[in-house]
Amino acid sequence: MRKYFSWLTILLMSLGVLMGSASTLAVSAEAAVIEDGVYETEVEGHNGPMVIETTIEDGKLADVQVKDHSESEGISDPAIDQIPAAIVEANSINVDAVAGATVTSNAIRDAVSDAITQAGGEVSDFFQETEDSEAGETIEYSTEVVVVGSGIAGLATAIEAKDNGADVLVLEKQGLVGGSTILSGGEILAAESPIQEALGNESSWEDLANYFYEISNEVGDKEFYDYIAQNSGEGIQFLADNGVDFADDAVKLHSSHEHAWGHYPKERNGASFVNPLVESLEERGVEILMTTEAHTLIEKDGRIIGVEAIDSAGNTVVVKAEHVVLATGGYNQNEAMLKEYHPTLDVYTINGGSGNTGDGIQMAKAVGAQTLFHDAGIDLATNIPTYYGYGEEFKGLLVSEEGQRYMDESEFHFVRSSNMLDMGETITYAITTESTDLVEQSVEEGNAYKASSLEDLAQAIAENQAEGEKKFDEAAFLTTVERYNELAGKGQDDDFNKDADFLTPIEGETYYALKLTTSNSGTHGGLVVTLNGEVLDENNEAIPGLYAVGEVANGQYMIEDYPGSGTAIISFLTLARGLAQHITQ
Ligand SMILES: Cc1cc2nc3c(=O)[nH]c(=O)nc-3n(C[C@H](O)[C@H](O)[C@H](O)COP(=O)(O)OP(=O)(O)OC[C@H]3O[C@@H](n4cnc5c(N)ncnc54)[C@H](O)[C@@H]3O)c2cc1C
Structure with missing residues (x-):
């Protein structure tokens, strides 16, 4: 069997063996002695340093505790829960890494290795095979197309490739299919779809392509927008053919949309896309290997000929394939990558598939792939539980953390988030006199403030600020x-040119300040690809055998502002189908 150990562990083992040999010559009686005690070690985890305490009693690994870490909640939890206990039980560092959390698993094993060395022991003495590890083996597959990831990009690629006659295998590292797609709101933009045609909606695909291009400030690759928009209507048909039960409706998801491009399943959620597509794959006999985490691309003579993965039982899974398609989603669950590629992001909440740790980007970079990032993503500021600030044009006033007005409040919500991040702000306050049950609930939950005068409202905001927030300036507010109110009174916004329809004065008996905090639901940027999904190297040459689609490779058409709900899924779906058609032609 094969396991993955970090270089530190291997180095410590080698040193242990070397030092052991040397000390055998000098002080042979002392060479095997390990000193009991509690040893604290700092090692590098996935997101930063981890502090691990190892207790050695009677020469055995008696206790291992993770004392401090900044690993991602949810993703690393299984490793933090299971690896220390497994090490103690086996009195060995030779325990299986937890799939999906290999870096964290390795870090814990490294720390224990280091503690053994500190205690004067030899790491090789604590490397015996565990019962479980004997079960590990190398499992080999051979197929035409291997798809890594089971979100919309992976599922659409797999179905289309299979329908075009290819043998297909899908790898998914999580225990659940669907990644961010299954968590999505189920909204999808399209033009010239059968649903729109039945409704007499006259939108043309060119309008949608132009809209995407405008949102990119005309710097995105127009070829991608044209392709996505032109094939979007067919994309809706593809989903319907594969069992997605759409509402007979198309809506404008925002007033900036020229046409009713918004489609949605009757049950408006991401599962309504993912579940039928998975069933469709099953009907076609395509296997999804669950809890199987791809980690290395297999290269031979300059061509990618497969991918190596590890499953939850610690088996090595080797898939040889003519075409390797990375559909691993974005990187918003990888703190280190967020810091590097989306540094302005400073958020309260990260939404999305917990497997989206940028693996595809890392794997492809390791074989020379080119990347492109914009310090941007699906960033949204909203209030919980009202969802004020999402979708609807906002009629009230928005003020910054310091109490200043900074934009036309009716602007698209993704533009607002982008402005906020540019200003270095994570909070904005929506000032209104309108109340609903949800607004009152928000007040009760501490996410909004209520007062009978503007002065008291300002004071409530200031008093409730958390440490680290910019100081709220009550007088400026x-x-x-x-x-x-002066601008609203004359019906003309001389400062930010907001439409008079949305210029409502802040006057009443009760005033509310709803706290909108930032969240991220996906990332922009990643691998650079051709329209067919071929991954390009630094010289703009396609890396033979390697393809990418979805959030892992959206940097050529998702630039700064996200064009709005429904964009990601239609883009990834249409490009995935095109990719599959290309590799199977
Ligand atoms: C809360 C929320 C709501 C959203 N709402 C909408 C919406 O209404 N409309 C819209 O268009 N967009 C929406 N989005 C954005 C959209 O859902 C995503 O951008 C899109 O679904 C990503 O698709 P994908 O196939 O690229 O990645 P994902 O759907 O994230 O799938 C990637 C898969 O790859 C797997 N994977 C990763 N690494 C490996 C590896 N090493 N080995 C094996 N498998 C791996 C992951 O576990 C995951 O299952 C929303 C996003 C969120 C978070």
Whole structure:
């Protein structure tokens, strides 16, 4: 069997063996002695340093505790829970890494290796095979197309490739299919779909392509927008043919949308896309290997000929394939990558598939792939539980953390998030006099403030600020409201040119400040690809055998502002189908 150990462990083992040999010559009686005690070690985890305490009693590994870490909640939890206990039980560091958390698993094993060395022991003495590890083996597959990831990009690629006659295998590292797709809101943009045609909707695909291009400030690759928009209507048909039960409706998801491009399944959620597609794959006899985490691309003579993975039982899974398709999603669950590629992001919440740790980007980079990032993603500021600030044009006033007005409040919510991040702000306050049950609930839950005067409202905001937030300037806030009311009074926004329909004065008996905090639901950027999904190297040459689609490779058409709900899924779906058609032609 094969296991994955970090270089530190291997180095410590080698040193242990070397030092052991040397000390045998000098002080042979002392060479095997290990000193009991509690040893603290700092090692590098996935997101930063981890502090691990190892207790050695009677020469055995008696206790291992993770004392401090910044690993991602949810993803690394199984490793933090299971690896220390497994090490103690086996009195060995030769325990299986937890799939999906190999870096964290390795870090814990490294720390224990280091503790053994600190205690004067030899790491090789604590490397015996465990019962479980004997079960590990190398499992080999051979197929035409291997797809890594089971979100919309992976599922659509797999179905289309299979329908075009290819043998297909899908790998999914999580115990659940669907990644971010299954968690999505189920909205999807399209033009010239059968649903729109039945409704008499006259939108043309060119309008949708132009809309995407405009949102990119005309810097995105127009070829991608044209392809996505032109094939979007067919994409809806493809989903319907594969069992997605759409509502007979198409809506404008935002007033900036020229046409009713928004489609949605009757049950408006991501599972309504993922579940039928998975069933469709099953009907076609395509296997999804669950809890199987791809980690290395197999290269031969300059061509990618397969991918190596590890499953939850610690088996090595080797898949040889003519075409390797990376559909591993984005990187928003990888803190280190977020810091590097989306540094302005400072969020309260990260939404999305917990397997989206940028693996595809890392694997492809290791074989020379080119990448492109924009310090951007699906960033949204909203209030919980009202969801104020999402979708609907906002009629009230928005003020910054410091109490200043900074934009036309009716602008698209993704533009607002982008402005906030540019200003270095994670919080914005929506000032209104309108109440609903949800607004009152938000007040009760501490996500909104309520007062009978603007002065008291300003004070409530200031008093409730958390440490690290920019200081709320109460006087500036009162001046901001005064100015806003003056503009609303004359029905003309001289400062930010907001449409008079949305210029409602802040006047009433009760005032509310709803706290909108930032969240991220996906990332922009990643691998650079051709329209057919071929992964390009630094010289803009396609790496033979390697393809990518979805959030892992969206940097050529998702630039700074996200064009709005429904964009990601239609883009990844249409490009995935095109990729599959290309490799099977
Ligand atoms: C809360 C939320 C709501 C959203 N709502 C919408 C919406 O309504 N409409 C819309 O268009 N977009 C929406 N989005 C964005 C959209 O859902 C995603 O951008 C899109 O689904 C990503 O698709 P994907 O196939 O690229 O990746 P994913 O769906 O994330 O799938 C990637 C898969 O790859 C797997 N994987 C990763 N690494 C490996 C590895 N090494 N080995 C094996 N498997 C691996 C992951 O576990 C995951 O299952 C939303 C996003 C979120 C988070």
